[in-house]
Amino acid sequence: MVTLPPFERFYEHHRDEVFAFLVRRLGRDRAEDAFQETFLRALRAYSSLRHGEHLRAWAFTIAGRIVIDEHRKGRPEGTMPELASEDGRPAFAELEHLADQLPPTERAAVVLRYGYDLDYADIGTALGSNATAARQAASSGIRRLRQKENQ
Amino acid sequence: MTTVSPELDRSFRDAAAREQLLDAAYDLVDTPIGTLLVATTGRGLARISFDPEPDRELELLARTFGVRVLRSAQPIDPARRELDEYFSGRRRAFDLPVDLSLVADFNRLVLRELAQVPYGEVVTYGQLAARADRPRAARAVGTVMNRNPIPIVLPCHRVIGANGKLVGYGGGLPRKEALLRLEGALL
Numbered sequence: 001m002v003t004l005p006p007f008e009r010f011y012e013h014h015r016d017e018v019f020a021f022l023v024r025r026l027g028r029d030r031a032e033d034a035f036q037e038t039f040l041r042a043l044r045a046y047s048s049l050r051h052g053e054h055l056r057a058w059a060f061t062i063a064g065r066i067v068i069d070e071h072r073k074g075r076p077e078g079t080m081p082e083l084a085s086e087d088g089r090p091a092f093a094e095l096e097h098l099a100d101q102l103p104p105t106e107r108a109a110v111v112l113r114y115g116y117d118l119d120y121a122d123i124g125t126a127l128g129s130n131a132t133a134a135r136q137a138a139s140s141g142i143r144r145l146r147q148k149e150n151q
Numbered sequence: 152m153t154t155v156s157p158e159l160d161r162s163f164r165d166a167a168a169r170e171q172l173l174d175a176a177y178d179l180v181d182t183p184i185g186t187l188l189v190a191t192t193g194r195g196l197a198r199i200s201f202d203p204e205p206d207r208e209l210e211l212l213a214r215t216f217g218v219r220v221l222r223s224a225q226p227i228d229p230a231r232r233e234l235d236e237y238f239s240g241r242r243r244a245f246d247l248p249v250d251l252s253l254v255a256d257f258n259r260l261v262l263r264e265l266a267q268v269p270y271g272e273v274v275t276y277g278q279l280a281a282r283a284d285r286p287r288a289a290r291a292v293g294t295v296m297n298r299n300p301i302p303i304v305l306p307c308h309r310v311i312g313a314n315g316k317l318v319g320y321g322g323g324l325p326r327k328e329a330l331l332r333l334e335g336a337l338l
Contacts (some may be wrong), residue, residue: 005172006213006220015160020153035155036163043172046219 002052010046011039014059021060025067034070038063045126048118061108063125068104099141101148106141113138164223174217176226177208182238184326187303189234191226192216195248198300201322215253227283234303240333245304254300257285261295268309271334275313289313295319302329 018038022031041062049058099107105127112123113134123134168176175197188203188237189196190212190225197216200208210234228234229247236242249266251259264282268274273338276296277289285291296307302321308330331337 004218006209006218008209008221011163011221016154019155019159023153032159035159036166039163039171040166040170043167043219043221047174047217 004049004052005055006045007043007046010042010052010055010059014056015039016065017056018059021063022067026070030070034063034066037066041066041126041128045118045122048122057111061111062126064104065108069128071120094103102144105137106144109134109137110141110145161224162184164221165225167221168223168226171227172219173214173221173223174219175212176221176223177212178222178224178227178231179203180227180231180234182234184238184322187234189227189230191230192250194250194252196230196301197250198302199304199327201302208248230304237303238333243334247304249301249304251300257291258295258298261292262299262301263306264295265299265305265307265310267307270306271336273309273311273331273336276318277313277327279310293318306330309334309336 015035019031019035022034022038025033027029037038038059042059049055099110102110108127109123112118112126113120118126120131120134120138123138124130124132127137167173173193175190175192177188177198180187180189185201186203188198188200188205188208190198190208194221199210211221233242233245233247237245251262254262257259261279261283264279267282268279275289276292277286280286280288280292283292292310296310297319299305299307299321302308308320317324317327317331328337
């Protein structure tokens, strides 16, 4: 099991690739705020990670969620944004085969809950919502995966 | 390759500190006796290291205070300012709060006594032990000085042997000598 490194090391290793991803998805102007928000959210949830595995995927999960929030801001109520899947996909490699076809919130919640063993309060924090919403997203993600399995 | 600009990097590091999300913040501070690594927690100054090896220091800070350790200039600015003033001879006492919450009880007691030793004066290990109500613990006091997490600000350089010899210093004897000379305690 890989020990969780000091946050400084996590940040140094992933800042440039996360920023490049955000620039591709949002353009340079909006990427700067999104970058800061990504790593502040990561910092809020960091102490509760149990180990240092899949940290890159974890960083991209947070960044991907922020991209979705940003797209949503610019759209009329009720319309769904394009999913941040193409660029985000390599980051989810570990659980891709399992969660790849889920809607992004459910995918992130499933990955964080079952991939990283975060509790729902922390997942809520990482996703910018709350524990209840995180639990609902994870359980509907699991339900959807079971349905797919049975098809 | 798209990379994070120094401005954006700085802005994130400032924001992390401002939002009080860090277990410990650190930065490097240049002084006449070398580059120091200075670390603070929410409670105050927690560590000053001579000749820092970044990897080792980061691990130590993470193990001691928590994994949310980040280099950030802003939280270190007050210490940087007071150290600058001290080394230029404009400051004789530090006003920085210190965080000794994770230091063992006996060590903390001795370090609190140490903090009372004035600028430009020296005491012996035995005298400091006596002030901490442990007159026979001169050797233990020596160990506490050796492990002082916040040298310079907690002035272990002002503690010398009963025979007047400088004895030892965590940052090396030349630095102890330089600090005492700066304070006018050595000619």
